[in-house]
Amino acid sequence: MDQNAENSTDAMLQVNNIEVIYNHVILVLKGVSLNVTKGGITALLGGNGAGKTTTLKAISNLLHSERGEVTKGSITYRGEAIEDMDPETLVKKGVIQVMEGRHCFEHLTVEENLMTGAYTRNDGRGAVQADLDMVYSYFPRLKERRKSQAGYTSGGEQQMCAMGRALMARPETILLDEPSMGLAPQLVEEIFEIVKSLNEKESVSFLLAEQNTNVALRYAHHGYILESGRVVMDGPAAELRENPDVKEFYLGMAEEGRKSYRDVRSYRRRKRWLA
Amino acid sequence: MSADFLYGIEVIINGLMAGVLYALVALGFVLIFKASGIFNFAQGVMALFSALTLVGIMEGQVPFAHLINAIFGTSIHHFGWTVPAVLAIILTIGVMVIFAWMVQKFLFRHLVGQPHIILFMATIGLAYFLEGVGDLMWGSSIKRLELGLPQGGSLAIENLTSGLGGDDFYGFFIDKLDIVATIVAILLVILLVAFSQFTKYGRAMRAVADDHQAALSVGISLNFIWVLVWSLAGFVALVAGVMWGAKSGVQFSLSLIALKALPVLMLGGFTSIPGAIVGGLIIGVGEKLFEYLVGPMVGGATENWFAYVLALVFLIFRPQGLLGERIIERV
Numbered sequence: 001m002d003q004n005a006e007n008s009t010d011a012m013l014q015v016n017n018i019e020v021i022y023n024h025v026i027l028v029l030k031g032v033s034l035n036v037t038k039g040g041i042t043a044l045l046g047g048n049g050a051g052k053t054t055t056l057k058a059i060s061n062l063l064h065s066e067r068g069e070v071t072k073g074s075i076t077y078r079g080e081a082i083e084d085m086d087p088e089t090l091v092k093k094g095v096i097q098v099m100e101g102r103h104c105f106e107h108l109t110v111e112e113n114l115m116t117g118a119y120t121r122n123d124g125r126g127a128v129q130a131d132l133d134m135v136y137s138y139f140p141r142l143k144e145r146r147k148s149q150a151g152y153t154s155g156g157e158q159q160m161c162a163m164g165r166a167l168m169a170r171p172e173t174i175l176l177d178e179p180s181m182g183l184a185p186q187l188v189e190e191i192f193e194i195v196k197s198l199n200e201k202e203s204v205s206f207l208l209a210e211q212n213t214n215v216a217l218r219y220a221h222h223g224y225i226l227e228s229g230r231v232v233m234d235g236p237a238a239e240l241r242e243n244p245d246v247k248e249f250y251l252g253m254a255e256e257g258r259k260s261y262r263d264v265r266s267y268r269r270r271k272r273w274l275a
Numbered sequence: 276m277s278a279d280f281l282y283g284i285e286v287i288i289n290g291l292m293a294g295v296l297y298a299l300v301a302l303g304f305v306l307i308f309k310a311s312g313i314f315n316f317a318q319g320v321m322a323l324f325s326a327l328t329l330v331g332i333m334e335g336q337v338p339f340a341h342l343i344n345a346i347f348g349t350s351i352h353h354f355g356w357t358v359p360a361v362l363a364i365i366l367t368i369g370v371m372v373i374f375a376w377m378v379q380k381f382l383f384r385h386l387v388g389q390p391h392i393i394l395f396m397a398t399i400g401l402a403y404f405l406e407g408v409g410d411l412m413w414g415s416s417i418k419r420l421e422l423g424l425p426q427g428g429s430l431a432i433e434n435l436t437s438g439l440g441g442d443d444f445y446g447f448f449i450d451k452l453d454i455v456a457t458i459v460a461i462l463l464v465i466l467l468v469a470f471s472q473f474t475k476y477g478r479a480m481r482a483v484a485d486d487h488q489a490a491l492s493v494g495i496s497l498n499f500i501w502v503l504v505w506s507l508a509g510f511v512a513l514v515a516g517v518m519w520g521a522k523s524g525v526q527f528s529l530s531l532i533a534l535k536a537l538p539v540l541m542l543g544g545f546t547s548i549p550g551a552i553v554g555g556l557i558i559g560v561g562e563k564l565f566e567y568l569v570g571p572m573v574g575g576a577t578e579n580w581f582a583y584v585l586a587l588v589f590l591i592f593r594p595q596g597l598l599g600e601r602i603i604e605r606v
Contacts, residue, residue, distance in 0.1 A: 062491055067388065091494030103489035105482045116482045119475065120494040165493060 011035035018073030028054045030229040041206040043220035050226040052209035056175045060097035091120045094172035102158040106151030117168030135164040156187040173205045180212045192219045213250035217241045278443040285447045286567045292453035294559020295460045299515040300536040301551035303508040309484045310504040313394045317402035319533020324409040326516030326525045331413040332363040338412045371509030379502045420520040425451035456518040538586035544599025558582045
């Protein structure tokens, strides 16, 4: 996307036209480009199978263990190519992913889960302990449950646990995949409030993959919309919120009021993005 | 107390001590299975190999002597020195770490993401390979392991307890080596549990056991953890090899003790360190007691099959074992 080139100066993480293939045959991303600005919240929106998770995994390099690979394009972080870097090095450089579906270590306690986040750090026990307190101050609920096995905590607590675990690595950028998945609306709001305050107070940048377009666009600064492996639209979140197509397809607000789901589907089949 | 009853107790004590040795072998299996889901068929051979290496180093044997002599027409077998036990043990641990690293580098790194049965088959191959290497390196003769561990029945215990029964009872006969083995095993278990519960790498090990992807995502290197786990299993194999070797000499049938570890694992659960211990003790006591009580009625030699039958019963009624990891399911 050409318009990305202009504001690339403040882009910390740049994804340039990448293509991702699974199992050597299945083409999932067909040229995705995006920028994550320093200190911002960037949202990656789209439906099931649009390629959000794959994009995040391409950045964090978790693709390898799932037989996927980036076959074209480049990914740079602070100007450095990172597409061949293993996740360990990347975490040390300040990029960490919170995976979709939480993926807490079930048989470890909540506190042990958090401590695994500090695995790559070697700046001393004191600094890690200070960060543990910091995480508990953002997620007081985790402090209450710190001695329970993570597998027995609720979905919301597990999401907090996964986010807290990532925070323990002292990251600059968090790739957050579907934080709202399976959570009650109130909890979703709570999680996003925490994302916002982490962004403002701890100056953590976020790249947020989300199906819940409504919430994501309220908290994000910039948004990209993915559809079948391509970016079909991007812009400041406020603009995207007002865009009639986004309103109709992703926010479910058509001009003549809400439509039934069936109508939306058939309409959508006729009108495709950039088809 | 009647003498029969006291002999029964003696059987139980000896069973416990034999069980400790089974538990030691089973421990190595549990470590690797937990962290990587690989059932390591080569664990018994690792015990054999490490014991062979220890003896070889201590006696100053030239590794691959037969091979070297065959190729160069020389006739060297010994360096002509002996190595003190402590140094030899450290060197052997080093060898086992190198072995762990090579297994990871040349075998399992290329099999990531393969089905479990493929990994299992690979360990069977590894077992035969390692047995061959051990043979080639140190020769196939039976060796004595002289670590200076106390041997023979403990007279002190025998004298102390001889007064318990009547004239028919001469006191408990307990092998000193078994006592040492028990103490060593207890220390080893405490060490392993402390390592996995209270250290950063232990925590990472348990994290990898729970979720490979998530471990990767927080920057834990799977390769490093797997080398670590195989090294630990190598160390446990060394301890087991030393204890069995001191008891019955270092010989190639040592690798068959792996088969005794199978029922222990089925009983205790493949994923539980305490399970391996409890399983080992139950099997040890069970087979000795069964031999003592029922053996004479069926013509003896029940020790050969008792453990497997017990394991079979467990497989039917409690397939995850006594202490196997509970599958966490939130409702």
